[in-house]
Amino acid sequence: MEKSIKLTSLNRKEALRYLGYKKNAPDERVEELMDECEELVLKTAVPRFIYKKFDFTVNEDGVAFKNTSMVLPGESIKKHLYKCDSAICMAVTISEGIDRQLRVLQLTDMAKALVFDSLASVAVEQACDKVEELLREEYPDYYQTFRFGIGYGDLPISMQAPFLKVLDASKKIGLNLNKSYMLAPVKSVTAVIGLTKEPVSTENRGCATCNLNKTCAYRGMGGHCSG
Template identity: 40%
Template structure:
């Protein structure tokens, strides 16, 4: 289910939400969810340790930095996840931008919330398939000190181009635009390490939510 409150947060809304704005957001959310369904793929990999070096077996992917080191400290496996709203959302957004820019802004925010809902659905499926395994928070290239440079390797390991139509631009962004890749650790013990906010995010200087005094909730 698309979380309208989260969409409004992506929009930068703080405090009480005007009824008119909430109603518009709910209308846009209903239109979006009727037309677009998030699609996702994931794979589970053994997590290899060589000193402080973390890598995923069989992929060539190294997960550098303290973000991965902290979150995966007690894990023996890691999940790579990709989720996208696909090119259909991009076309939908372009059409809305040509008709009504204010509504297009709402649609963009709803799209961000909807792709995160797709990631939540992937995690729910993962939990059903691997009962008894405990998950870390998911974290993405570009968060903390996990570099965006691992983005192409993540997509390659998931065969995301063929399976989801997902590609990585020269600037290491994902295409289609409303797409997410993430890493999730798996352990036999409950995981207490958590994502710890803006100070750990590589987007902290350019994030529009942070500039508006808000945050993404991570």
């Protein structure tokens, strides 16, 4: 039976963090927009995902995925998969409908567009979390590393192209790239998760492996993204 995931609520606290709120509480208008946009995101989002498990080898060029021509270069991905037995390549999207709705709001109600955008970002992260739950069910004998996004650390964003090709993501879930290697639909995630028999350290999670850690808006607000 084909696996599916469904979003029933969104983490508003996380959405407010994306909007730049720290300790100060949102005013009544923002709360109203959160109500409206959460309902709209949940109604519009269609979570779709694909993942494949690969064996791999590590060489001077990077991490080579067996039975494919894909080699992910850099030291960051090597470190991420250190002591892992295999790797999961995953892609998740919440549909083109979210992008269309956001474009409409950007032309008609910018304040609402900002709130909708933050909640849509939360939605795709929660969809990724649900995919990870499925992976834990499918591979109960393994520990999982965190999601290492394509473009993090010294892994070039240009690797999106071969990554999506290996997953056949365009055909399977309608996920494509533009000329700048940005994902379309925008609210989408590509990532590598390592499977290992050993407990996973969180020492180098997220910011430490991200090439945007010097200019990241979330770090500037005292927070971090979900990478």
